[in-house]
Amino acid sequence: xxxxxxxxxxxxxxxxxxxxxxxxxxxxxxxxxxxxxxxxxxxxxxxxxxxxxxxxxxxxxxxxxxxxxxxxxxxxxxxxxxxxxxxxxxxxxxxxxxxxxxxxxxxxxxxxxxxxxxxxxxxxxxxxxxxxxxxxxxxxxxxxxxxxxxxxxxxxxxxxxxxxxxxxxxxxxxxxxxxxxxxxxxxxxxxxxxxxxxxxxxxxxxxxxxxxxxxxxxxxxxxxxxxxxxxxxxxxxxxxxxxxxxxxxxxxxxxxxxxxxxxxxxxxxxxxxxxxxxxxxxxxxxxxxxxxxxxxxxxxxxxxxxxxxxxxxxxxxxxxxxxxxxxxxxxxxxxxxxxxxxxxxxxxxxxxxxxxxxxxxxxxxxxxxxxxxxxxxxxxxxxxxxxxxxxxxxxxxxxxxxxxxxxxxxxxxxxxxxxxxxxxxxxxxxxxxxxxxxxxxxxxxxxxxxxxxxxxxxxxxxxxxxxxxxxxxxxxxxxxxxxxxxxxxxxxxxxxxxxxxxxxxxxxxxxxxxxxxxxxxxxxxxxxxxxxxxxxxxxxxxxxxxxxxxxx
Amino acid sequence: xxxxxxxxxxxxxxxxxxxxxxxxxxxxxxxxxxxxxxxxxxxxxxxxxxxxxxxxxxxxxxxxxxxxxxxxxxxxxxxxxxxxxxxxxxxxxxxxxxxxxxxxxxxxxxxxxxxxxxxxxxxxxxxxxxxxxxxxxxxxxxxxxxxxxxxxxxxxxxxxxxxxxxxxxxxxxxxxxxxxxxxxxxxxxxxxxxxxxxxxxxxxxxxxxxxxxxxxxxxxxxxxxxxxxxxxxxxxxxxxxxxxxxxxxxxxxxxxxxxxxxxxxxxxxxxxxxxxxxxxxxxxxxxxxxxxxxxxxxxxxxxxxxxx
Numbered sequence: 001x002x003x004x005x006x007x008x009x010x011x012x013x014x015x016x017x018x019x020x021x022x023x024x025x026x027x028x029x030x031x032x033x034x035x036x037x038x039x040x041x042x043x044x045x046x047x048x049x050x051x052x053x054x055x056x057x058x059x060x061x062x063x064x065x066x067x068x069x070x071x072x073x074x075x076x077x078x079x080x081x082x083x084x085x086x087x088x089x090x091x092x093x094x095x096x097x098x099x100x101x102x103x104x105x106x107x108x109x110x111x112x113x114x115x116x117x118x119x120x121x122x123x124x125x126x127x128x129x130x131x132x133x134x135x136x137x138x139x140x141x142x143x144x145x146x147x148x149x150x151x152x153x154x155x156x157x158x159x160x161x162x163x164x165x166x167x168x169x170x171x172x173x174x175x176x177x178x179x180x181x182x183x184x185x186x187x188x189x190x191x192x193x194x195x196x197x198x199x200x201x202x203x204x205x206x207x208x209x210x211x212x213x214x215x216x217x218x219x220x221x222x223x224x225x226x227x228x229x230x231x232x233x234x235x236x237x238x239x240x241x242x243x244x245x246x247x248x249x250x251x252x253x254x255x256x257x258x259x260x261x262x263x264x265x266x267x268x269x270x271x272x273x274x275x276x277x278x279x280x281x282x283x284x285x286x287x288x289x290x291x292x293x294x295x296x297x298x299x300x301x302x303x304x305x306x307x308x309x310x311x312x313x314x315x316x317x318x319x320x321x322x323x324x325x326x327x328x329x330x331x332x333x334x335x336x337x338x339x340x341x342x343x344x345x346x347x348x349x350x351x352x353x354x355x356x357x358x359x360x361x362x363x364x365x366x367x368x369x370x371x372x373x374x375x376x377x378x379x380x381x382x383x384x385x386x387x388x389x390x391x392x393x394x395x396x397x398x399x400x401x402x403x404x405x406x407x408x409x410x411x412x413x414x415x416x417x418x419x420x421x422x423x424x425x426x427x428x429x430x431x432x433x434x435x436x437x438x439x440x441x442x443x444x445x446x447x448x449x450x451x452x453x454x455x456x457x458x459x460x461x462x463x464x465x466x467x468x469x470x471x472x473x474x475x476x477x478x479x480x481x482x483x484x485x486x487x488x489x490x491x492x493x494x495x496x497x498x499x500x501x502x503x504x505x506x507x508x509x510x511x512x513x514x515x516x517x518x519x520x521x522x523x524x525x526x527x528x529x530x531x532x533x534x535x536x537x538x539x540x541x542x543x544x545x546x547x548x549x550x551x552x
Numbered sequence: 553x554x555x556x557x558x559x560x561x562x563x564x565x566x567x568x569x570x571x572x573x574x575x576x577x578x579x580x581x582x583x584x585x586x587x588x589x590x591x592x593x594x595x596x597x598x599x600x601x602x603x604x605x606x607x608x609x610x611x612x613x614x615x616x617x618x619x620x621x622x623x624x625x626x627x628x629x630x631x632x633x634x635x636x637x638x639x640x641x642x643x644x645x646x647x648x649x650x651x652x653x654x655x656x657x658x659x660x661x662x663x664x665x666x667x668x669x670x671x672x673x674x675x676x677x678x679x680x681x682x683x684x685x686x687x688x689x690x691x692x693x694x695x696x697x698x699x700x701x702x703x704x705x706x707x708x709x710x711x712x713x714x715x716x717x718x719x720x721x722x723x724x725x726x727x728x729x730x731x732x733x734x735x736x737x738x739x740x741x742x743x744x745x746x747x748x749x750x751x752x753x754x755x756x757x758x759x760x761x762x763x764x765x766x767x768x769x770x771x772x773x774x775x776x777x778x779x780x781x782x783x784x785x786x787x788x789x790x791x792x793x794x795x796x797x798x799x800x801x802x803x804x805x806x807x808x809x810x811x812x813x814x815x816x817x818x819x820x821x822x823x824x825x826x827x828x829x830x831x832x833x834x835x836x837x838x839x840x841x842x843x844x845x846x847x848x849x850x851x852x853x854x855x856x857x858x859x860x
Contacts (some may be wrong), residue, residue, distance in 0.1 A: 056771055078777035086772040093770035095760050097559075097712060098688050105784040107773035118784045138558070140716065154773065293572045343727050363730040372731040377757055379728035382750045426757050441734065472798075 001027040002049060002162065002194075007063035009044060009053055018044040020218040024250060026211075028161065031036075031188045031195045033205055033226070036215040037238040038431035038459045042198045045215065046164050049196065050084040051077040053488060068161050068175060079245040085155030087165040088206065089457070091147035091172075095139045095154075103139060104154045107464070111158070125157040128191075129183060143329065145176025152183065157550055162194040163187065169199065174331040174485050181205060200459055201490065203242035206230070207263035211515035214239055227261045240319035240460030242489060243524045247544045251552060265524055269531045272551070279536035282550050294319040294448060294479055295340055302335055302503075311333045311503040313349070319447075322470070322480045324490040324511070326521060327500035333483045336500065337450045340481065341370040353448075368397065373444035377454045378435035386436050389425050393444045397410040411439040414469065431462050438466070448479040455486045467493050491515055491523040491542040516540040557716065558687050564851040565607035567858060570690040571697070571789065572796035576847055577678045579804030584674040586811050589818040590667050591827060591837050599803075599844035600619060600677045606848065609684040613677060620676040624669025629666030632657045637821040664820040686822060688712060693787045710766065718759065725754045792857055796850045803843045808834050 007022040035044050047053040054061045055076040065072045068083040074512035088094045097103045097461045108118045126132040129149050185208045188195045199205050206226040214222035214237045234241050252258045257275045262268035293316035302310040309332045325333050337350045338344040342358045351358045383389035390411050394404045412418045415435040425436050455463050474480050497514035499507040516526045529541035569715045602611045645655040692709045815836045819854025
């Protein structure tokens with residue numbers, strides 16, 4: 001059992017406490033989800049469970065926290081390791097050794113266990129997590145999902161009673177994320193392990209957990225079953241509800257026969273089938289006629305050494321369009337978009353920007369027309385202050401100082417960064433860094449903006465703002481190209497979708513053509529619409545608003 | 553970068569005890585430093601080729617050799633340009649430089665540079681061979697067996713593990729910089745230096761973040777909890793391994809004796825000494841070659857014993 005009373009913690013040098021008056025009891029065997037806006041204290045609270053806060057980070061702490069009967073103030077993480085296992089966000093940076101077997105043995109070796117016991121624990125851990133085939137694999141050759149499973153196995157080998165995971169799926173593709181979450185469900189169900197999980201994507205987890213905590217401003221601002229918490233004021237809590245839940249909340253306000261909240265598509269389908277009476281016929285048209293392409297890829301091949309990563313790509317990207325690029329990990333998505341600003345040049349074929357071959361220009365020259373936002377904001381940040389970071393591109397191209405000041409002020413306001421204008425960008429929180437990175441690219445007003453997985457690990461509020469900004473940006477005649485796994489966001493904002501597999505374009509078309517009736521890439525609402533098509537619901541429905549238009 | 557890291561392979565060299573390979577490789581490093589004679593250095597190089605071939609890592613070795621070749625060429629050129637010893641002048645510059653006088657290029661300076669370049673190729677090849685055929689964790693285990701402190705060994709092992717990540721970081725950060733409109737190689741040296749410094753700072757900052765994350769993950773898995781650490785995959789030395797270790801050390805021991813006896817030296821200046829092939833002058837290099845290759849039949853024998 002975890003018992004926390006009046007816990008307050010402030011990091012060294014910080015003005016405000018990261019945790020404030022936390023009172024929490026977690027019974028053994030519970031599956032607890034912790035969510036909320038970034039900077040709300042989720043990670044800090046989780047690091048209290050195994051004593052990393054305060055022992056590793058230092059700071060001022062008051063109150064009481066007991067984990068499985070041990071006071072965290074008296075027991076450092078190395079002593080709590082057999083009680084609480086912790087898995088972190090970045091799959092690569094938590095692996096210490098070079099291969100899977102040694103990785104699992106690492107903690108057991110530290111505890112000085114006899115070799116025969118270590119051997120037994122390794123076997124158990126490999127089987128429990130289902131990675132026996134990876135036993136002798138080298139860590140740097142594993143996929144992100146496999147690395148996370150190895151990290152889980154390496155803490156399970158210590159036989160902890162509580163497993164804490166800090167956004168373990170945020171860097172994984174949907175399939176790997178699903179596998180990791182199913183594993184957690186099994187560990188909780190079958191082994192009775194207490195699982196505490198931080199996660200932003202509620203649609204992935206709400207149906208798995210017993211309890212949901214929402215954190216904001218260093219406090220627990222909501223606590224209850226997922227149904228109870230999501231029935232309340234979700235906007236006020238700063239959490240993004242899964243589409244089926246948003247739909248049902250909306251419908252419930254007009255239909256008294258609906259009660260409770262469905263946590264899965266199946267649940268929603270069963271509830272709706274009981275009450276569905278009239279359906280208004282709707283025909284969701286795709287965007288109008290095609291406009292002139294701004295970017296054209298003509299028979300593009302690209303290879304790293306002898307390995308072909310892009311194979312014969314033919315693609316026109318229209319001016320003013322919003323294109324999403326989807327596909328499994330390593331399907332060539334990032335390689336494809338890197339061709340658009342010249343970061344990579346085709347091995348064969350041509351990429352033309354406004355009719356001009358990109359081979360004739362440098363990346364720096366192309367950057368005036370094509371902005372590129374990397375997955376990791378750290379790859380963007382070089383300057384000493386946020387203000388300088390945003391001004392960097394304009395200053396680099398020799399813009400007038402008054403023009404720079406005006407543009408920077410605009411961006412600081414737009415991305416709510418005014419307060420941090422003099423801060424060192426790399427000292428900001430993850431969400432804030434992401435905003436600085438976006439502002440630093442968008443300030444140059446490129447005609448095309450390429451974003452590589454911009455919503456990964458983003459909290460709901462920030463994601464909502466980004467989507468609205470990009471939509472506005474596109475309406476001003478610019479083109480948006482977004483690599484993403486986030487089907488729900490794509491269903492909301494994209495116009496066209498390109499689906500890649502093994503370096504080839506498998507499907508390319510309007511989002512409705514690609515996302516509806518698909519098995520893996522359909523948004524929740526479309527999966528619901530497909531099941532309700534017998535009642536007259538259009539099976540091309542993609543969003544909550546479209547569904548309400550028909551059955552609301 | 554990752555192409556140059558260890559991969560499991562089913563070869564007799566991979567199956568050899570890491571201790572024996574380290575002893576053999578370490579011996580070769582010392583020998584390349586204590587011998588000056590071109591024939592002896594050539595023998596060291598030939599023995600490396602034999603091991604590389606048997607380990608099936610020719611392609612990876614060739615890529616590092618390319619790097620060694622460029623470095624070697626620059627050694628030859630610099631030595632030829634700045635070392636004016638030697639009687640056989642091949643070229644005389646039509647001008648005089650202050651202090652050093654009239655530059656000349658001599659046959660002896662070129663020969664000396666060439667042998668130094670070959671020594672360098674031997675040294676780089678030894679490191680490549682060790683890197684490609686010994687599991688990094690085994691190197692760590694060997695160092696621990698030699699009673700080096702665990703924490704220092706772990707830090708060294710972690711730093712090498714993150715080198716590929718660092719190279720990837722560097723690529724991404726440079727790309728980030730280029731997409732913000734910076735031409736990394738344009739402008740004067742000051743501008744280039746400033747651009748590189750910014751990238752290095754960003755790289756450093758990323759590495760510090762990574763270091764904190766790794767430390768956190770280690771702490772959470774009971775690192776440094778005061779109990780006596782157990783090494784699950786400790787290196788056990790079988791009798792066979794002890795024999796190969798002994799044989800691995802033989803070239804070093806023999807090489808020292810050969811040097812003490814006065815063989816293996818060579819005068820480059822002022823005239824290249826004639827290479828003698830009579831009597832012991834011939835026997836000594838042959839013995840060295842045999843001793844260097846002696847580990848090979850043992851490697852085959854060890855594999856047979858392992859399979860049995």
